[in-house]
Amino acid sequence: MLVFEYKAYGKSNQFNAVEEAIRTVQFIRNKAIRLWMDGGAKSCYDLNKYCAVLAKEFSFASQLNSMARQAAAERAWASIQRFYDNCKGKIAGKKGFPQFQKDNRSVEYKTSGWALSDDRKSITFTDRKGIGKLKLKGTRDLNFYQLCQIKRVRLVKRADGYYVQFCISVDRTEILPATGNTIGLDVGLASFYTDSNGLEVENPKFYRAGEIKMKRAQRLVSRKVKGSNNRIKSRIELGRIHLKISRQRKDHAVKLARCVVQSNDLIAYEDLRVRNMVKNHCLAKSISDAGWYQFRVWLETFGRIFGRITVAVNPAYTSQECSSCGVIVKKSLSTRTHSCQCGCELGRDHNAALNILTKAIGTAGHVGTSILDIGIAQGDSSSTVTGANL
Structure with missing residues (x-):
């Protein structure tokens, strides 16, 4: 559709x-x-x-x-x-x-x-x-x-x-040549995501950028008399600011997801429960501003369209486990560097992205040079949860 x-x-x-x-x-x-x-x-x-x-x-x-x-x-x-x-x-x-x-x-x-x-x-x-x-x-x-x-x-x-x-009512499918690439994505607040190759994508923070204009527009709405034409005009202006922010966030998610899906044969990401995460009032605004769930939805949508595999991985211990030796290294949220006794020293998010990719490959099996060999090139089941047998 x-x-x-x-x-x-x-x-x-x-x-x-x-x-x-x-x-x-x-x-x-x-x-x-x-x-x-x-x-x-x-x-x-x-x-x-x-x-x-x-x-x-x-x-x-x-x-x-x-x-x-x-x-x-x-x-x-x-x-x-x-x-x-x-x-x-x-x-x-x-x-x-x-x-x-x-x-x-x-x-x-x-x-x-x-x-x-x-x-x-x-x-x-x-x-x-x-x-x-x-x-x-x-x-x-x-x-x-x-x-x-x-x-x-x-x-x-x-x-x-x-x-x-x-x-x-139309089925949209596009067949792309296999790239032979696989990627794991670890979303965050400091950067929008860090992939398994160590690349970090900047978090645009559209809500934070438009917050000054939004607060001013909200004050103007509060000052007007309820039911007056001036209050209606102020509400429309406030609505336009919110609409622009939502469109910016959607445009960013669509373009980034399309680029990731077209460049890789398998995309692994965290199966996050954003609804539960925003209950943390200290981080709720930043998590909502990032738009992780919208990014995931578009990853799965483009996965079906272009015949790519998208795998949702259980995020448990992906930040604590060492991507090199598998030892659990406890660290707080403020610790941004993963340092293990085996000599592995990586950024926290980079280490998590490698673990996410490893779990996804263990779930999906070996990813060859052609997605057609796996049998889901048409995207019949592009998003899977951990433990599914592909």
Whole structure:
């Protein structure tokens, strides 16, 4: 599945209609959650039927496309199903009980309620919300895909405007020649990661860099009167700063992950539980700013696309164990150099990266000169956990 995003351009009354559609989606989703809480829905099918009842009862709900109403109900059922799965799986802590939505920012259409122009540079929404024709501006060309391949169309509100997303059903695979290289990655805060070759990639720290502007914008929001137009403008400006930081972090993760995957046949990394790590209030901001999990997600995504092996390794003792002789050398977080009695002296992160690669190779077996010999060149199972037999 590919997701193409385009900036939408239109008149103010059109964007007011988009806002109304988004509020309607939020209303339907919350009504569906309430129906489930009252015991009136046992499946997603029950919620879909309830959409027709809401359309008859409320005129503003009937103005929204029927498939868009069903998509809103499916969002509600997704949160309910996730809660059920967490309960059955006995997930520790909170199970994620479905909550009422307060600030919805998107509306999703399926295969009806919209029509693309012949040149694919504009889209017209045909339901009775009155959105009409919106111009599209983006770098991706939709002419390469058939209309039947577009399964979902989303209208998304962000701090800097409105966007249209197209969910295209297509399998993206690219076969690259084998490089014969393997690499282990140890992520950190001093440097974004240190690989098994000793290379350190600088941590960009986008949040820290934009923190001064962010604090100033937050003060301006606090000074304005609640409900005033000036407060709304200040909130939009604060949202733009946060949006820029998130885009910078994503761009960094995508480009770095793509470079790593294309340059190596096997990529090993730590199977970190970032959700648990951010409970340390002293390091939570720095860990969140680094974006380790987002980097891992893109490593696995590009691993499937380019047919590379990505292995998640248990991080236990990777920093303490000597990469040369295997002896455990205890060290605190402040100790940045690994020094062993066998004479091995390396940087702490470099030593950890070597251990991660060693564990991954022990899990995946011998990596030859061709990934095709391993039988997963198409990326059917590009991410594995420690102990799996490849």
